[in-house]
Amino acid sequence: MKTFSLMTATLMVTHGLALGVAAASDLPGKGITVQPAEQNYVIEWFQEELVNLGLEQLGYDVKEPASLQLQSAFVAVADGDATFYAAYWDPLHKAFYDKVGGKAKLQSVGTLADKSTQGYLIDKRTADAYKIKTLNQLKDPALAKLFDIDGDGKADLYGCDPGWGCERIIEYQLDAYGLRDTVHQLQGSYETIMADAIERIKAGKPTIYYSWTPMWLSNVLRPGHEVEWLTVTSTALPEEQAGLATEVAGIGNVGFPVNTQHVLANTAFLDKNPAARKWFELLTVPIEDINAENQLVHDGQNTRADVHKHAEAWKEKHKTQWDAWIADAKAATKG
Secondary structure (H helix, E strand, O other), rough: HHHHHHOOOHHHHHHHHHHHHHHHOOOOOOOOEOEEEEEOOHHHHHHHHHHHHHHOOOOEEOOOEEEEOOOHHHHHHHHHOEEEEEEEEOOHHHHHHHHHOOHHHHEEEEEEEEEEEEEEEEEEHHHHHHHHOOOOHHOOOOHHHOOOOOOOOOOOEEEEOOOOHHHHHHHHHHHHOOOOEEEEEOOOOHHHHHHHHHHHHHOOOOOOEEEOOOOOOOHHOOOOOOEEEEEOOOOOHHHOOOOOEEEEOEEEEEEOOOOOEEEEHHHOOOOOOHHHHHHHHHOOOOOOHHHHHHHHHHOOOOOHHHHHHHHHHHHHHHHHHHHHHHHHHHHHHHO
């Protein structure tokens, strides 16, 4: 009886080891290192963490992200110094994409999030009092002066970080709409300048700013409540975005194309790693989930460890779908 038990135990251990080896061999990313690139901008971490969790489950060794300026991140992915960047906005970043070599060097894969709206907003109190509905109305010096912060008589528009891409469109539109003499774009760390904008609106002061969804700000300054979207009288965009639709249902012409968010990955890596490509293609996150996570960040859960927990919680909540995506990604290697 003891001999039988020993043999049985030995067989069970051997079988378990065999299963472990088989499981490891089923991981298409085993032995392959990937290097994420990022801007070290906390509201992009959530999507990046979700991408990383899937890659790790596929066996890839995911390194700590390389923190770079946006255009440098594109160059790094194109040159193979980084494997992917998980916050590519199309068409907002298309000029950068084209400049570093386009599809031959890097590719936009899947759709992490869609229906990302961007544009201009003002405090509802001023919008209602002066019947301001369009950005173009600020060509009127008297209206523009309402939003003057530094005393030069021009409206101070809280805008974009230099290098993001949106600041180029704002500057282009100031010329296109004849607003150069009455409106000035304030630039700096977006989180910092928007903290000031929020305080101004809370204090009842006229305020105009650029923003987008998904992000936490739309949960703090809610369109239709604290603020209102501004429309534009016609579409005016730089050449690489000319002709794109800028109408948003329920708002009107916001002046900016609706964007989709994608993983931007090195082409050579994608060609050699069909499992990673399939993972990038399949992973998608509802925009309301990104908004909710960004709110947690804004409320103080803003460390990398916090955001990693948010991603783990999202994965667990969507486990059935997640497991199906992982299975499909593994199967792509055998296709």
